[in-house]
Amino acid sequence: MIRTRSFVALSLAALLVSGQVLADTVKEIRIAVPDISAGPTPSGAGIVDVLRDRQTLEKEFEKDGITIRWDFFKGAGPAINEALANGQEDFAYLGDFPAIIGKAGGLDTRLLSAVARNVKLYLAVQPGSGITSFETLKGKRVAIFRGTATQLSFASALAHQGLKESDFKVINLDYNAANAALAAKQIDATWSGAGVLALKARGLAELPLTTVDLGGAGSMQAVLLGRGAFVDEHPELVARLIKAQQPAIAWLRNDAHKQDYIDLVSRLASYPPAILTADAADQSLNTIFAPQLDASFIDNLQHSVDLALDAKLIRKGFDVKTWAEPRFIDAALTAAPHTADTATQTPQASR
Structure with a gap:
């Protein structure tokens, strides 16, 4: 009887452990994006549209049975912050101010990489x-x-x-x-x-x-955020996601691909190509889409935090350097310096 009870106890413990492992297994990675589209199909422009068109992240994680869920929000930053706070999203490609609002308000996010810088308004x-x-x-x-x-x-x-x-x-x-x-x-x-x-x-x-007429004052930045709990629990998935997107970023940063990129965003966002061409005419994609969390980008974000506090747009400031977690993007760029040479795939929109 004692042996039977011991066996049952061990079996129950094993079942609980097994259930915990299953509960902790990631089956879906959820990514939030502000929807800029003027038509029936969603668009986030930038690297988001290139990644989705290529199915880059889907291909990276399908062998593990992990699906990628892209959630586009017409409510933009405020709605995405709410979703992050409720644990409904794992990552967010987001403009600087809503990212700052969330962090200043106590939302546990990690600044994982730059997404865009010096965007013209x-x-x-x-x-x-x-x-x-x-x-x-x-x-x-x-x-x-x-x-x-x-x-x-x-x-x-x-x-x-x-x-x-x-x-x-x-x-x-x-x-x-x-x-x-x-x-x-x-x-x-x-x-x-x-x-x-x-x-x-x-x-x-x-x-x-x-903003060009103002010497860049008012230009916009965008970031990739990770929900703090997800980053802490699954750093290997974070590392893989950031590494997997580097070839697409390298392709996007090549100004020779500017027209292909314009055609892609035009198709997804329902913007006339001529409009996007005019917007991009005096801009370098290589500069705009640099992913590094370099000193210049961090300094610009810190200036934005300080400005938001001074303008009473947030109640509490913070040190951007303590928010940034550059280890993932630094490792990805160190491990794959050749991505610019291999990222020649053209988006579906221009094939």
Whole structure:
């Protein structure tokens, strides 16, 4: 009887351990992305669209029975932060400001790599309005998508001109709603990305100012975040994911592939190719999509944190260096320095 009870006890313990192992086994990696698409198919632009088109991450993890789930959020950064807080996502490709908001608010995330840097934004105004600068826009209605990188970009651009958000009548609208409102003359201006070039092409907007005109002030950054618990529990999966995406990043950073990249994003995001071509004309993809967490990128993020705190957009600042976890991207770049030579696969959109 004692032997039987011991056997049952051991069997039960083994079952509990086995069940714990099964519970800890990752069957799905969940990745959150703001949806910038103007059409029926989602798009995150940048490396997200290249990775999805190539099925890069799916191929990396399929041998382990792990699926990749891409979740696109029209609610952008605020909705993604909520999903991360609820443990519903494992990674997020995200603009700098929502990433900063989450960290400042106590969300346990790890800064894993740069995704984009020095992204250009535009001031779009009603045609014939006579608005040529932020100074001439003072007191007028400006649409900003609050909680997104665009809001912090706007604050940075204004600070460069000695202005602040309270100098304007700011209205919270997402990008598509802001474009529609500007076209309908319900607002005087919006501060946004390349989507406003479509309004200009139709004679519905003028673009008197960009971040380039401001010497880069207000340009936008984007990052790859990992949920803290996932990074701590599965560092090997984090390492594999970051290493697996390097050939796609190397392809994207080759300016010879700029037109192929434009065609890809145009197809997925339903943006006219001419609009994306105009936006990218004076920009280097090699510079924009550099993934390193280098001193320049960290310093820019720290400036953004300090600016957000000064503008009362966050309640608590923090040291970006303690947030950054560069070991994964550093290892990936050291292990695969040849990726630029092997990353010649062309996206499906241009085949």
